[in-house]
Amino acid sequence: MLLLLAACVAESGSASPAGDTSRSHTGDTASDPLETASAPNDTAPDSSETAGDPDTGDHDSADTALDTGAAPITGPCAAYAPAIGFGPVQDPGLNELSGLAVSRQNPGILWTHEDSGGSPDLYALDSAGDTVATIHLEGVTNNDWEDLAIGPCGAGWCLVVGEIGTADWEHSVLVVEEPLLDGTAEYTLIPEVRPFTYPGDPEDAEGLALFPDGTPLIVTKRADATAGLFQLPAGASELEWLADIATGAAGxxxxxRATAADLSTDSTTLLVRTYLHLYEVDVTNPRAPGTPVVTPFALELQGEAVAYDPIQGGFWQVGEGSNRSLFYTGCVE
Known part of the structure; x- marks a missing residue:
């Protein structure tokens, strides 16, 4: 296989990082962004009231044409509409979802997985919340899977799972080629396992994203209202520290604590979720990120999954618990 190069809300009144600003949040309707026949089930409560050097040469730009019949979105939204609820997730056994990624080659599909101790499986959901297909990853265990990303590999796309939680466990990213769904309900694939260590003390992490060239970006989860950004260069087994960012107010x-992350298609903006806030961070130069910007989203208990939609724009999110809604926050046109 071609290797990709390279926990509940307790303080609802918490402040945002000093110096941040909020993106606007307007509009009131949304069609199904995954282009399926299901209708939205509700409008989400929003959290909008909470409040570099452009040329690093480190990563290739995102210029891959997406084979979906729609032009790829190259950056984040300038303004967001209210979040709309879809689903809910139909399988009551999927009650600890902790990763999310929007498929490029399978329009209408969201990939997800369970948190620590769950089956080593990836689930393809449609926006009605139905499980369309399941991929079983053979030969590995879900010790503490925390996030999921999709990136290019060869002529297709790969799903990358972050076995990145719990600081004192072994960490790795797991890589499998994303199948072109054809009605098959179950797949069994052997992942490529890429273990890694931290340059210093090991950290707990719950955020994983991919640069356009496939380089994994790890976003750590800390107790001091910061997160560390690390990358795993091609051929390396030790992470490289890039920068630290604020994920909340002092104290x-x-x-x-950062619970999920994703990168915009053009890799200029990092989406970071915490239990209370959602931030967009300018990472045009990932070694000198901008100030986190508060972004409106659907406030959920135990929310640990978020993903940009590279085709329709906006982003998706889902929280832990049985029959949870899939929330979509789209761009204001």
């Missing part, structure tokens, strides 16, 4: 603890 904020549980609600400021």
């Amino acid at each position: 904020e603890d549980l609600t400021a």
Whole structure:
């Protein structure tokens, strides 16, 4: 296989990082962004009231044409509409979802997985919340899977799972080629396992994203209202520290811990979720990121999954618990 190169809300009144600003949040309707026949089930409560050097040469730009009949979105939204609820997730056994990625080659599909101790499986959901297909990853265990990303590999796309939680466990990313779904309900694939260590003390992490060239970006989860950004260069087994970012106000603890992440298609913006906030961070130069910007989203208990939609724009999110809604926050046109 071609290798890709390279926990509940307790303080609802917490403040945002000093110096941040909020993106606007307008509009009130949304069609199904995954282009399926299902209708939205509700409008989400929003959290909008909470409040470099452009040329690093480190990563290739995102210029891959997406084979979906729609032009790829090259950056984040300038403004967001209210979040709309879809689903809910139909399988009551999927009650600890902790990763999310939007498929490029399978229009209408969201890939997800369970948190620590779950089956070593990836689930393809449609926006009605139905499980369309399941991929079983053979030969590995879900010790503490925390996030999921999709990136290019060869002529297709690969799903990359972050076995990145719990600081004192072995960490790795797991890589499998994304199948072109054809009605098959179950797949069994052997992942490529890429173990890694931290340059210093090991950290707990719950955020994983991919640069356009496939380089994994790890976003750590800390108790001091910060997160560390690390990358795993091609051929390396040790992470490289890039920068630290603020994920909450000084003194904020549980609600400021980073629980999920994703990169915009053009890799200029990092989406970071915490238990109380959602931030967009300018990472045009990932070694000198901008100030986190508060972004409106659907506030959920135990939310640990978020993903940009590279085709329709906006982003998706889902929280832990049985029969949870899939929320979509789209761009204002």
